[in-house]
Amino acid sequence: MGLININGKWFRNSIELRSLGNIISSNIMKKNTILSLSSGIFFAVSLVHIVRFFSGGELSIFNYQLPQIASILAAVVTALLGWQLHSLKD
Numbered sequence: 521m522g523l524i525n526i527n528g529k530w531f532r533n534s535i536e537l538r539s540l541g542n543i544i545s546s547n548i549m550k551k552n553t554i555l556s557l558s559s560g561i562f563f564a565v566s567l568v569h570i571v572r573f574f575s576g577g578e579l580s581i582f583n584y585q586l587p588q589i590a591s592i593l594a595a596v597v598t599a600l601l602g603w604q605l606h607s608l609k610d
Contacts, residue, residue, distance in 0.1 A: 555609045562602030569595035 569591040572579060579586045 552609045555605050559602045559605035562598045562605060566595045566599040566602060569598065 571577075573588055573591040573595070576588070579591070
């Protein structure tokens with residue numbers, strides 16, 4: 521059997537590797553919690569872009585004024601990313 525190196529720690533067999541998996545899965549934040557939080561952030565950013573579009577707010581990055589249509593594009597992209605993250609939940 522060969523040795524497996526993960527982040528500088530050597531594992532001899534699959535039992536030791538499974539114990540590493542148990543350590544990783546026992547983290548404070550579980551997969552569904554992280555996915556819910558990140559998808560919520562993406563949906564919130566999408567909502568902010570939609571509000572910017574309808575309110576006529578200005579958005580500038582390094583003295584460059586972004587057009588209003590950029591907010592619609594950003595809203596669609598972030599909403600799709602949020603939906604993809606939400607669909608990964610168990």
